[in-house]
Amino acid sequence: MTLADLKQNFYNELQTLYSQDEIDAIFLIYLEDKFDLRYSPTQNFEFEAEANEDLIALKAGKPVQHITQKAFFYDNLFYVNEYTLIPRPETEELIEIIRNDFPKEEKLSIIDLGTGTGCIPITLSKIFTSAKVSAIDVSPEALKVAQINAKNLTTTIHFYQKDLLEELIFDEKFDVIVSNPPYIRNLEKAEMHQNVLEFEPHLALFVEDDNALIFYERIIAFAQNNLTNNGTVYCEINQYLPEETKLLFEKAFRKVEIIKDLSGNYRMLKSTEIK
Template identity: 40%
Template sequence: MTYNELCRRLSPLYGEGEARAIVRMVVEDEFGLSPTDIYMGKVNQLSADERANLEEIVARIANYEPVQYVLGHADFSGRRFAVAPGVLIPRPETALLIPMIGSAAARPFTLLDIGTGSGCIAITAALDYPDATVTAWDISDDALRIARVNATRLGAQVCFERQDALAPPADTALWDVIVSNPPYICMSERAEMSPHVLDHEPATALFVPDSDPLLFYRAIARYATRALKPGGTLLFEINALYASETSAMLHALGFAASVERDQYDRPRFIIARL
């Protein structure tokens, strides 16, 4: 298969632009071909074993398996993180939380990442702000295993703990900053989502009941009212559909909260201070 043939095979599923990006990622990461190599037609000069491997990869992607799971990694904030089924794939927009963390507290500071998944937020913060003491929670053993692998490989000092965000401990004044990208997609939004997300990424990291879209935000915010140090900051990635409701809930709990927009000008984050 040539590069263009591979792109045409995936274009009906992903669109032409995304299909080309996926194929380019595969041939660069898996087979070490540069953009110049691709332009020179070296994709169709692969060995028989390499072509068989490429065919298997493309078949999995054509079945809507995320390319990050197929390759076993995803890039986040300039670093490569291992990912696997059962662990949410890091999104580029989530990386905007990292400078917000850095601006939220004087140095040194303590940080808690709730629902860490691959560990991308906690590990990046620990590496970017070496004077931070970072703890990360998740309820998923699979996520914690992958997060620890990532921390070890990247050389980050993070304390990972198995903890249910809906039943947090009775902590008091422990953290300067709490950050979370919790489950926030309502079940009614499933029809609008791509099969490569619905059929492969962990539902427990994505969905909340339609009857309580703020389920995790409310539990984490209540914990933060006692677990943040005076003047501490709570940072959320949010569902844009419920930005006003999330902000109102935080105000009712005594936070001064502001909604921040992402690179697409969508309400994406909330910064809340006690």
């Protein structure tokens, strides 16, 4: 079998699930991240049986990143599995906002609330090399993934298994509180792809329709106790609830800004100056 044959198999098996461009992207990710191969149509491919098994999983909706157990984020490869969300490009935009707000040498104290793969705190630690960086997650399985990534990417992160929906007690205050919490309402599930609904952890994604901002309420409560006087809170938000989220933060902060992503949707929030 040549790589051209393998590519055609991907088209044949996945065309009912994905567009041609999406299949192209999945195929290249699969080839590069699992086998460290670059596409050359005539090159022989020796792993046909393994690829056939993987295609069955892909056709069932399994994300390619769960098959390769790798996801590229902000110039680094992260280990991922079924217990963590696959890092998204929108989160890179959140990182970029924080990066532009502080000198790289500043000795920041940073905490990520709901860390998953650890992509946020690890990336911030690599940018702000003098920072002290902490992170929490309720899932012990997710924390194991984050710890593996911190080790693989040679960063020191202080991880804690804690539930954001319960009272968080920390003796220290933080210059930066950052979070990409669950915010997708159940009513929005119809818009989502099968590979997200069936294979990514619902614990990290969804909230009840009638209490969609519950995690932001907890982030605000934590900030009121643990944000430094000049500190800043950065969050990803639901693009359908930007004004509602902003109004909630304005009850506790004097300055609240909602920020559009590259697609023109309000996906980030920044708040300073606790009342």
